[in-house]
Amino acid sequence: MKRGYGGVAIIWKKEINENIKELIDGGNRIQAIHIQQGDKPICLINVYMPSDSKNADIEYKDTLAQIDEMIEKYKDTHEIIVCGDMNGSLDRSSTPHDKILKTFCKEKCIGNTEKCPVKETFYHQNGMSKGQIDYFLFKSNSEIINKIRQIDVLDTDPENTSDHVPVILTLNSQLKKVREKATTIIAKPKWTDCDHQIYKEVINKDLPKLMQKSKGIIEQDIRNLEKLLHKAGEAAIPKYRRKIKIKSKGKAIWNEQIDKASKQSKNAYKVWRQHGAPQERSNELKIKMTAAKRILRKAQRQAYASQRESTAGKIMKASNADTKLFYKLINMQRKTPLTNTKILKLNEKTAEDGPSIMNIWQEHFQQLATPTIEENFDTEKLELVEIQNNIIESIEREKGKLWILLRNLYKGMSIKVKWEGQCTEDVMVLQGIQQGAKLSTTLYKCYNNVILDSILKSGLGACIGDIQVPAPTCTDDIAVLANSTADAQGILDIVQHHTSRDLVKINPTKSEAVLYNAKGSNISTLQFEDNDINITNETKHLGIKRNEQNRANISERIRTGRATIYSLLGAGLHVRRGFSPMVAYKLWRTYAVPRSIYGLEVMNLLAKEKDMLELAERKILRQIQGLPNNTANMAVYTLVGAEPIAITLDKNVLTFFMNIVRNSGTIECEILRRQIAFSDQRGKDFINRVEKTLSKYNLKSSSYYIENPLNKIEWKRLVGIKIKEYWKNECHNEKMEKTSLKYIEIQNNPLNEAHNIWKSVKNNSKDVKAGEIKARISTQTYIFQAKRAKFDPKVCEMSIAGYNFGVLNNAFLIHKGFKYRDGFHKNKEIENNRNRDLFQQFKRELRTKYPNSKRSC
Numbered sequence: 001m002k003r004g005y006g007g008v009a010i011i012w013k014k015e016i017n018e019n020i021k022e023l024i025d026g027g028n029r030i031q032a033i034h035i036q037q038g039d040k041p042i043c044l045i046n047v048y049m050p051s052d053s054k055n056a057d058i059e060y061k062d063t064l065a066q067i068d069e070m071i072e073k074y075k076d077t078h079e080i081i082v083c084g085d086m087n088g089s090l091d092r093s094s095t096p097h098d099k100i101l102k103t104f105c106k107e108k109c110i111g112n113t114e115k116c117p118v119k120e121t122f123y124h125q126n127g128m129s130k131g132q133i134d135y136f137l138f139k140s141n142s143e144i145i146n147k148i149r150q151i152d153v154l155d156t157d158p159e160n161t162s163d164h165v166p167v168i169l170t171l172n173s174q175l176k177k178v179r180e181k182a183t184t185i186i187a188k189p190k191w192t193d194c195d196h197q198i199y200k201e202v203i204n205k206d207l208p209k210l211m212q213k214s215k216g217i218i219e220q221d222i223r224n225l226e227k228l229l230h231k232a233g234e235a236a237i238p239k240y241r242r243k244i245k246i247k248s249k250g251k252a253i254w255n256e257q258i259d260k261a262s263k264q265s266k267n268a269y270k271v272w273r274q275h276g277a278p279q280e281r282s283n284e285l286k287i288k289m290t291a292a293k294r295i296l297r298k299a300q301r302q303a304y305a306s307q308r309e310s311t312a313g314k315i316m317k318a319s320n321a322d323t324k325l326f327y328k329l330i331n332m333q334r335k336t337p338l339t340n341t342k343i344l345k346l347n348e349k350t351a352e353d354g355p356s357i358m359n360i361w362q363e364h365f366q367q368l369a370t371p372t373i374e375e376n377f378d379t380e381k382l383e384l385v386e387i388q389n390n391i392i393e394s395i396e397r398e399k400g401k402l403w404i405l406l407r408n409l410y411k412g413m414s415i416k417v418k419w420e421g422q423c424t425e426d427v428m429v430l431q432g433i434q435q436g437a438k439l440s441t442t443l444y445k446c447y448n449n450v451i452l453d454s455i456l457k458s459g460l461g462a463c464i465g466d467i468q469v470p471a472p473t474c475t476d477d478i479a480v481l482a483n484s485t486a487d488a489q490g491i492l493d494i495v496q497h498h499t500s501r502d503l504v505k506i507n508p509t510k511s512e513a514v515l516y517n518a519k520g521s522n523i524s525t526l527q528f529e530d531n532d533i534n535i536t537n538e539t540k541h542l543g544i545k546r547n548e549q550n551r552a553n554i555s556e557r558i559r560t561g562r563a564t565i566y567s568l569l570g571a572g573l574h575v576r577r578g579f580s581p582m583v584a585y586k587l588w589r590t591y592a593v594p595r596s597i598y599g600l601e602v603m604n605l606l607a608k609e610k611d612m613l614e615l616a617e618r619k620i621l622r623q624i625q626g627l628p629n630n631t632a633n634m635a636v637y638t639l640v641g642a643e644p645i646a647i648t649l650d651k652n653v654l655t656f657f658m659n660i661v662r663n664s665g666t667i668e669c670e671i672l673r674r675q676i677a678f679s680d681q682r683g684k685d686f687i688n689r690v691e692k693t694l695s696k697y698n699l700k701s702s703s704y705y706i707e708n709p710l711n712k713i714e715w716k717r718l719v720g721i722k723i724k725e726y727w728k729n730e731c732h733n734e735k736m737e738k739t740s741l742k743y744i745e746i747q748n749n750p751l752n753e754a755h756n757i758w759k760s761v762k763n764n765s766k767d768v769k770a771g772e773i774k775a776r777i778s779t780q781t782y783i784f785q786a787k788r789a790k791f792d793p794k795v796c797e798m799s800i801a802g803y804n805f806g807v808l809n810n811a812f813l814i815h816k817g818f819k820y821r822d823g824f825h826k827n828k829e830i831e832n833n834r835n836r837d838l839f840q841q842f843k844r845e846l847r848t849k850y851p852n853s854k855r856s857c
Contacts, residue, residue, distance in 0.1 A: 008048040008084060019175045025070050029063055032070060034078070037173045042144065043078035045070055049087040049097070051827070060087070060097055062623075064104050065563040071108060071139075079144040082110060082137040085164065089131050091118055109140045116151040122164050123156060124827075136169045147172045187242045189233060199236035203228065253303040261296040268292040354420055361417040362424040369415070369429040371503060381501040409439075431503075441475050448473060451498045458494060460487045465678075467670050472541075479541045485526065488513070492528050508532075512539040516550055544599035552600055554609045558616040561588075561596035565620065580768050582758055584624040585640045592620075593648060601652035604684045610646055617645045625758075626772035628781050632741050634734040635779045641747070641754035647723055650693045654719050657690045657702070661709045669706075676703055697722040727751050740780045796842075796857040800850050 010031050012020055021034040029049070035042040045067060050059040071080055088097035090105065090112055105111045112135055121134040132153075138145050149170040156165055210224050233240045268289040272278070275285055343350065344357045346364055351357040373379060392403055413434070414426040433440040452471055455461065461470020462481035470491060472479050478495070482488035499506055508531035515535070526533040538547040545553065565588055596613065621636045622629065637644060660668045675687035682688075690702050699722055710718065731750050735741040747753040757778060761771040776782035799805070843857070 010046050037175050041078050043074040043080050045082045047084040051087050066566045069563045079142050080139050086133050089133050110137045115148050119153040134167045184245050187244045189237050195236040199232045202232040202235050258299045261299045265292040265296045358419045358424050366427050371431045378501040444475050454494050460490045512536045514539050552603050554612050557596045561592040564592040564595050581624045581640050601656045613645050631779050631781050632738050634731050638750045639755045643751050653693050658715045661706050697726050743778045800846050800853045800855045
């Protein structure tokens with residue numbers, strides 16, 4: 001498997017090649033493989049986590065977000081094992097990484113096992129620090145834990161030059177030999193071997209008969225013509241439509257450079273073996289063989305890097321020229337290869353081949369599409385509905401109304417199941433509505449409305465003043481709100497009554513109950529169809545998680561956004577990877593932000609929760625532009641033309657407010673009017689949040705807009721103008737306050753217009769990397785060599801003591817290549833921080849030593 005960054009690699013013996021598949025997920029720090037064993041394969045994730053440094057916690061969390069994405073992706077199909085250098089410990093809490101790692105393991109229910117000894121795995125070269133930071137981590141409910149024979153942490157050894165010691169996991173597992181099944185295809189006809197005379201004769205003979213039999217149905221005529229052409233081909237072409245078996249080819253990169261290096265490496269190995277395979281490092285043949293291997297690995301890494309750069313280049317170019325291609329390329333970044341199951345079970349039946357699997361699929365959907373009468377169903381309504389339908393049909397047939405059209409859409413409807421290119425026979429659909437059809441949600445609402453009307457008439461459930469709100473509903477997603485267990489149970493009984501009469505079965509195990517803001521209160525058991533409903537601390541309604549405090553979990557939202565952007569681009573997110581910040585920000589806005597703030601406009605957010613969202617976004621924006629943490633916030637936004645996430649939230653609040661106001665006869669509008677009448681300015685009502693937002697952007701009060709609502713286009717234009725004015729003023733005010741922004745020119749529309757630094761950069765890696773230097777110079781965060789010289793203690797003290805310096809003309813030094821943070825050893829940043837502390841102490845000593853000096857350094 002290709003080697004990753006620094007210390008991450010996976011190797012295996014050739015004998016088990018058939019059991020191993022390289023997974024496309026991961027990046028420079030993460031690699032993953034699929035191991036076929038037992039009943040469920042293993043997903044082995046090998047990781048080299050970032051080490052402790054000043055800003056490493058950001059990269060550390062981002063790497064964990066990538067691991068989280070992989071765990072979510074494979075948890076249902078694989079046994080998950082995460083292993084490697086975690087650069088954080090589960091047995092201490094002395095570093096920030098320790099706490100982050102513990103929190104991650106707790107939330108994802110993964111961790112170490114009791115079979116792993118508590119023993120140091122890392123020994124620093126200074127001899128002062130050590131700890132256990134290398135682990136094998138498992139899901140808490142994983143069956144693979146029972147197969148662990150032992151986990152060994154070896155002792156230090158003089159021959160081990162690494163600062164880590166090996167950690168060995170031994171599993172009692174039977175590897176399954178999986179051979180790729182050959183795919184049967186129809187070979188392309190060899191037209192060069194075709195007897196044209198016979199081909200023409202067959203067609204000319206049968207074509208007039210087809211034309212005579214034609215009934216004017218185009219589809220039937222095309223099928224008949226296709227059969228005729230196949231008949232002519234079989235008569236005139238040898239081995240026509242012959243079935244052949246092929247095996248899928250690998251996806252490894254191969255080019256002329258790798259081919260040449262591979263041959264040289266094989267020849268060097270062959271010569272080395274012929275001369276007895278000498279192991280001495282000084283042996284000339286050994287040296288040549290090692291050098292040839294290095295050249296081969298270098299060529300392979302260059303090929304993979306070139307492929308990544310090519311993909312990034314295509315994405316960047318498509319972002320401006322071809323929107324459809326842009327999103328297609330992005331989706332390819334995270335798309336899981338399509339694999340079909342080899343075994344399918346239904347009830348007591350098991351299928352292991354294509355035809356049997358198709359039969360089970362057909363049987364399964366036949367059961368779903370066919371009505372069944374259960375004991376708890378009330379068939380009286382069924383008889384009444386059949387009589388009613390006959391009466392309506394007889395009336396509507398004469399008028400040609402919509403009812404007949406709707407009836408015809410569902411009458412005689414059938415479906416097929418497609419499996420590996422083959423389709424099952426027709427399955428007649430005798431119940432339910434079409435999946436994905438435009439009318440389906442409206443039709444289901446028509447059915448559901450009867451149930452909702454019954455709940456309202458019962459008087460049960462929650463109320464806001466005299467406004468009943470017992471069951472907020474969207475299509476089939478019903479939330480029951482009640483102030484007591486009795487009311488909640490009464491509403492459930494009403495739903496059960498109607499569904500039993502309508503022959504509709506609801507799965508009670510998918511329903512949950514949450515007790516809001518009632519510390520110390522108990523809730524008695526709720527039941528639906530004689531099944532207890534699960535009492536939980538958190539549930540989801542319309543995609544929004546609701547907990548006991550009715551608060552949003554902002555930390556989880558931030559992780560979701562970070563995981564989303566990293567699942568799309570991974571290591572390519574940073575500007576130093578040559579990926580355009582303009583394109584990366586477009587992906588952040590398109591994919592990550594909507595997932596991070598979905599539904600927050602209807603929830604009460606604390607000021608600190610908004611700050612958390614803004615801080616997380618600025619970290620991402622700094623990363624995609626290659627800016628350090630001390631960059632002014634305004635520069636972070638204006639350089640790339642970003643819209644702060646707080647403004648996006650405000651937009652959503654105002655849009656939601658006007659949507660309610662425009663529908664004046666709805667319950668939502670009634671509640672809004674009541675809030676205006678009764679709420680005070682210190683309350684946490686939705687209307688107070690609206691008022692603050694309207695005031696923030698110099699808009700009129702909510703009372704004015706309730707009486708004078710604007711249409712969608714007018715409101716969007718007005719809000720856009722006001723937000724643009726607000727943000728432009730904020731940018732100019734901060735520029736006046738901070739000297740580091742004096743080189744940044746605020747654009748006319750800083751929300752949607754990027755600065756010329758990034759706007760002028762071409763979509764290629766070389767120009768993007770150069771753009772990072774420009775951005776850092778303009779924000780005064782790029783440290784020039786002249787400034788670095790000020791930190792030389794000798795020069796500094798001589799300057800303060802009163803010495804003057806002469807500078808040579810036309811003489812300078814240059815450094816070959818750029819220096820990057822990732823290129824230094826992992827303790828470099830720790831040393832730099834230590835030196836900075838010492839220098840500050842040195843400056844204080846200089847003030848004492850030279851109290852009359854007016855110079856500084």
